[in-house]
Amino acid sequence: MARLVMKFGGTSVADIERIRRVARHVKREVDAGNQVAVVVSAMAGKTNELVGWVQEASPLYDAREYDTVVSSGEQVTSGLLALTLQNMGVDARSWLGWQIPFKTNSVHGAARIEEIDGSVLIERLEMNQVAVVAGFQGIAPDNRISTLGRGGSDTSAVAIAAAINADRCDIYTDVDGVYTTDPRIVPEARRLEHISFEEMLEMASLGAKVMQVRSVEMAMVHNVRTFVRSSFVEPDAPELMNTDQPIGTLICDEDEIVEKQVVTGIAFSKDEAQISLRRLEDKPGIAAHVFGPLSEANINVDMIVQNISEDGTITDMTFTVPKGDFERAKDVLEQARGNINYNMLQGSTDVVKVSVIGIGMRSHAGVASKAFKALADKGINIRAITTSEIKISILIDAEYAELAVRALHSLYGLDEK
Amino acid sequence: MARLVMKFGGTSVADIERIRRVARHVKREVDAGNQVAVVVSAMAGKTNELVGWVQEASPLYDAREYDTVVSSGEQVTSGLLALTLQNMGVDARSWLGWQIPFKTNSVHGAARIEEIDGSVLIERLEMNQVAVVAGFQGIAPDNRISTLGRGGSDTSAVAIAAAINADRCDIYTDVDGVYTTDPRIVPEARRLEHISFEEMLEMASLGAKVMQVRSVEMAMVHNVRTFVRSSFVEPDAPELMNTDQPIGTLICDEDEIVEKQVVTGIAFSKDEAQISLRRLEDKPGIAAHVFGPLSEANINVDMIVQNISEDGTITDMTFTVPKGDFERAKDVLEQARGNINYNMLQGSTDVVKVSVIGIGMRSHAGVASKAFKALADKGINIRAITTSEIKISILIDAEYAELAVRALHSLYGLDEK
Numbered sequence: 001m002a003r004l005v006m007k008f009g010g011t012s013v014a015d016i017e018r019i020r021r022v023a024r025h026v027k028r029e030v031d032a033g034n035q036v037a038v039v040v041s042a043m044a045g046k047t048n049e050l051v052g053w054v055q056e057a058s059p060l061y062d063a064r065e066y067d068t069v070v071s072s073g074e075q076v077t078s079g080l081l082a083l084t085l086q087n088m089g090v091d092a093r094s095w096l097g098w099q100i101p102f103k104t105n106s107v108h109g110a111a112r113i114e115e116i117d118g119s120v121l122i123e124r125l126e127m128n129q130v131a132v133v134a135g136f137q138g139i140a141p142d143n144r145i146s147t148l149g150r151g152g153s154d155t156s157a158v159a160i161a162a163a164i165n166a167d168r169c170d171i172y173t174d175v176d177g178v179y180t181t182d183p184r185i186v187p188e189a190r191r192l193e194h195i196s197f198e199e200m201l202e203m204a205s206l207g208a209k210v211m212q213v214r215s216v217e218m219a220m221v222h223n224v225r226t227f228v229r230s231s232f233v234e235p236d237a238p239e240l241m242n243t244d245q246p247i248g249t250l251i252c253d254e255d256e257i258v259e260k261q262v263v264t265g266i267a268f269s270k271d272e273a274q275i276s277l278r279r280l281e282d283k284p285g286i287a288a289h290v291f292g293p294l295s296e297a298n299i300n301v302d303m304i305v306q307n308i309s310e311d312g313t314i315t316d317m318t319f320t321v322p323k324g325d326f327e328r329a330k331d332v333l334e335q336a337r338g339n340i341n342y343n344m345l346q347g348s349t350d351v352v353k354v355s356v357i358g359i360g361m362r363s364h365a366g367v368a369s370k371a372f373k374a375l376a377d378k379g380i381n382i383r384a385i386t387t388s389e390i391k392i393s394i395l396i397d398a399e400y401a402e403l404a405v406r407a408l409h410s411l412y413g414l415d416e417k
Numbered sequence: 418m419a420r421l422v423m424k425f426g427g428t429s430v431a432d433i434e435r436i437r438r439v440a441r442h443v444k445r446e447v448d449a450g451n452q453v454a455v456v457v458s459a460m461a462g463k464t465n466e467l468v469g470w471v472q473e474a475s476p477l478y479d480a481r482e483y484d485t486v487v488s489s490g491e492q493v494t495s496g497l498l499a500l501t502l503q504n505m506g507v508d509a510r511s512w513l514g515w516q517i518p519f520k521t522n523s524v525h526g527a528a529r530i531e532e533i534d535g536s537v538l539i540e541r542l543e544m545n546q547v548a549v550v551a552g553f554q555g556i557a558p559d560n561r562i563s564t565l566g567r568g569g570s571d572t573s574a575v576a577i578a579a580a581i582n583a584d585r586c587d588i589y590t591d592v593d594g595v596y597t598t599d600p601r602i603v604p605e606a607r608r609l610e611h612i613s614f615e616e617m618l619e620m621a622s623l624g625a626k627v628m629q630v631r632s633v634e635m636a637m638v639h640n641v642r643t644f645v646r647s648s649f650v651e652p653d654a655p656e657l658m659n660t661d662q663p664i665g666t667l668i669c670d671e672d673e674i675v676e677k678q679v680v681t682g683i684a685f686s687k688d689e690a691q692i693s694l695r696r697l698e699d700k701p702g703i704a705a706h707v708f709g710p711l712s713e714a715n716i717n718v719d720m721i722v723q724n725i726s727e728d729g730t731i732t733d734m735t736f737t738v739p740k741g742d743f744e745r746a747k748d749v750l751e752q753a754r755g756n757i758n759y760n761m762l763q764g765s766t767d768v769v770k771v772s773v774i775g776i777g778m779r780s781h782a783g784v785a786s787k788a789f790k791a792l793a794d795k796g797i798n799i800r801a802i803t804t805s806e807i808k809i810s811i812l813i814d815a816e817y818a819e820l821a822v823r824a825l826h827s828l829y830g831l832d833e834k
Contacts, residue, residue: 016473050493056433057497058504065503068511069496072489076467079486080474086482087475094485098515099560143516 002167003035003125007135007157010044012172012231013077016084023084024235025172026130030090032241035125037164039135039157040081042073063108067137067147071097074134074153082132092130095121097137097145102156104138104146111138111146113155113218118163125164133160154215162222169224170248171211172231177249178203178210180414181266185402188415191247192264196254199264202357202391211251219251226251254359262360262367263412266405269353272302273326274383274395275319275333279343282308282315286340290317293336299325303353303386303395318384320395323349351383352401355393356408367412368392374411380404419584420452420542424552424574427461429589429648430494433501440501441652442589443547447507449658452542454581456552456574457498459490480525484554484564488514491551491570499549509547512538514554514562519573521555521563528555528563530572530635535580542581550577571632579639586641587665588628589648594666595620595627597831598683602819605832608664609681613671616681619774619808628668636668643668671776679777679784680829683822686770689719690743691800691812692736692750696760699725699732703757707734710753716742720770720812722801735801737812740766768800769818772810773825784829785809791828797821 006029008022022038029036041047050070054061078094085092097104100121104111121131135153140146148155154171161169176191178200183189195203197220204213210228219226229248233240240246254260280286287306294301304319321329326349333345361367368385371392375382380403384395396404409415423446425439439455446453458464467487471478495511502509514521517538521528538548552570557563565572571588578586593608595617600606612620614637621630627645636643646665650657657663671677697703704723711718721736738746743766750762778784785802788809792799797820801812813821826832 016470019474053433053493053497054500057436058500060504061500062503062510065496065500065511068513069493069500072492075489075492076470076486079482080470083471083475083478083482083486086479087477093479094482096485096562145513 001033001035003164004029005037005039005157005161005164005166005169007039007153007169007171008041008231009153009173010041010047011174013040013081014044016080019077019081019084021235022081023088023090025231026085027088027090028235028240030130035128037121037125037131037133037160037166038081039133039153039160040074040077041135041153042077046073046076064144067108067145071134071137071145071147074136078132078134085130085132090130091128092132093124094132094134096134098139100133102138104140104148106140106142106146108140108144108146110149111140113138113148113159116159116163118165121164152212154212155218158215158218158222158224158226161224162218167225169219169226171226171228173210173228174230174232175210175228176230176233176247177228178251180264181405181409186406186409189409190414190416192249194250194252194257195264196257196359197251198254198390199357199359200251202355203265203267216251223253260360261358262364263356263358263414265357266408266414267355267357268401268405270398270401271323272320272351272353272395273323273349274347274351275321275329276346277317277333277340277342278346280315280317281341282313289336289339290333293332294321294329297328297332299329299332303384303393305384305386320353320384350398351395352398353393353395354401354404354408355391356412357391359390361390370411371408374407375404378403378407418450418452420581421446422454422456422574422578422581422583422586424456424570424586424588425458425648426570426590427458427464428591430457430498431461433497436494436498436501438652439498440505440507442648443502444505444507445652445657447547452545454538454542454548454550454577454583455498456550456570456577457491457494458552458570459494463490463493481559481561484525484562488551488554488562488564491553495549495551502547502549507547508545509549510541512548512550514551515556517550519555521557521565523557523559523563525557525561525563527566528557530555530565530576533576533580535582538581569629571629572635575632575635575639575641575643578641579635584642586636586643588643588645590627590645591647591649592627592645593647593650593664594645595668597681598822598826603823603826606826607831607833609666611667611669611674612681613674613776614668615671615807616774616776617668619772620682620684633668640670677777678775679781680773680775680831682774683825683831684772684774685818685822687815687818688740689737689768689770689812690740690766691764691768692738692746693763694734694750694757694759695763697732697734698758699730706753706756707750710749711738711746714745714749716746716749720801720803720810722803737768737770767815768812769815770810770812771818771821771825772808773829774808776807778807787828788825791824792821795820795824
């Protein structure tokens, strides 16, 4: 017997037929003797419809009213799933954010979770009642509904799992796990049995769309074992019955991963634009002069590379910004030119960031140099490099993206045997 | 300056364009210096959609989950109207049932109002903030959302008006007031300036579809002056600006009505079926034997006429039931025949109930006999008669319905001059 959280997204609950399918997944776990809390999103398309109305009503909307309107989508699904479960003979009830209560701060529209009292839910779970929790929503200190921002249902699920001390949080999604890289680019990509929180965080933020970055952070902080699995498999498929090892990827603490890989996966992001400032005066505070104005304009800077010049007076600086902010970033830097004193601004949106990720890197030297050599052998020019303890990110020309990902995937032995 | 409640139904808030129109009505009242609480229904069609999903999910549904799902419709509208008002420069916020709190009993799906704390709303109204209240919903003792039953938004509006001690509760609807009778049948029907609560109750329950019966009862109990008016008039029409007497009908205490009419209106209901039991043994308790089984079967009995026989041993009994319950009522009486001992059951769905209503009847004799004579003059046979202090109801053959209504309307001087 285990205590589980099961999370289903909008496409899994798009209509009553699909909600019935979700209910069968839930029933399977209940029948196996588990205590189950389910977290649901709004029916596919509903949130967009509601957001559309809000914007039509008031382009500069009050986020408190936005939350009141948009949170209704998950409210509907939670009630419908509870009803469907009841109709299958499974005891169930819906829980709205304010009923739990699922307390957040007062930043309506993008609230942070403050405190979740899991005691009432635990009480019901122990009576073998399924708790169907409306995802994405909470209650703010002003006694009004808050929402966690788009895609917040993953975060809700992980937070509920932490609050009720669940053994596992199952994220049912349209893929059957986390892969070593995007299988559309590398057909040999393998599904990972395990991935550590930190690796997943890098994979998620670098473009693998499986889970929201924030929910992985939450899982890491609260050490919630999170299992990514397919919602498309038949709920009563033989391989799901009486098994502790369904198909999927477990995101967990690295201590739980016995056989650590040096490299776990190759991620890439096409949402990067490169900006280079040439012949800057290399004086103290120059970085602040460059990045201060960008930060004020709410532009996120990612990779930053600065080369010192031979005589220490003139330098070049390269960094990346999200593609959508490229033009705005150039404008900001143009206006700040008086303070920055650069000779030339060069930029390109025709770049891609490829990343090699693995907690094993910590204890293995030479991972980076192998990558550089492999790319050089393919004739791929490296525009910028940044590294952290568990990843190496390399900025290259966009046209080489697939070639580089395939080369690195093969290089580190990730191809399926 | 006055404190107003304004209520708008589903067709008035069917889309953002219509919500904007409603907002203009609200803004007019705010600009005139009034404190305003608005009560809104769900967008037209939404409640049916939600109810449909509930029934699809579980034919025998849990009313608590029904309430969770269905109440979302009003939640959405309240947020959207608040946003629209803000966008017009009017300070406004939405209020959900649990936020006020709008306390009801625990009969989910058809809850009765227990207590509404108006203090928080009053506080905001006095700060000139418009309160946009989600109609139809409250919070039950189990801390879950309750709903008042279909059409409950009228009741919500009147209850909110009572709680905040409003000067008037304006019900915006698709007609511009309460008429002496249905103008589709009698083109000479006149809009009433005033009608007393009791008269309106009779008019409403006898088939005038303007307001829910329950909301009129609530208005009567709490003495809420309720004004029925058109939502189709342009919100900034000249006749609505700077006037204390817009077009509509005020439902109020009879003391407020200076010039009392003997007859205020003629109502009629086609939703009646007649059942006659012939040659019943006339012994004590016979009525209980007839109506007990009907009551147990949840069949409402309306007009009841019992004639005593010459020798006091055999009687006939006639009564009406809703048309939809006719076949069921006959079955029930057939099964109870052993206890009731009637000789024959006759019935007809081809009947109509016509009612003459007026508080002036209390002090005027002869109203009824005038009606009987007028119907006789037209050759209309009377099947049954019941009377109360302020109304006379007459059951006749359905084919004479329009003729009878027109005759009575003219008889009591109700035709427009």
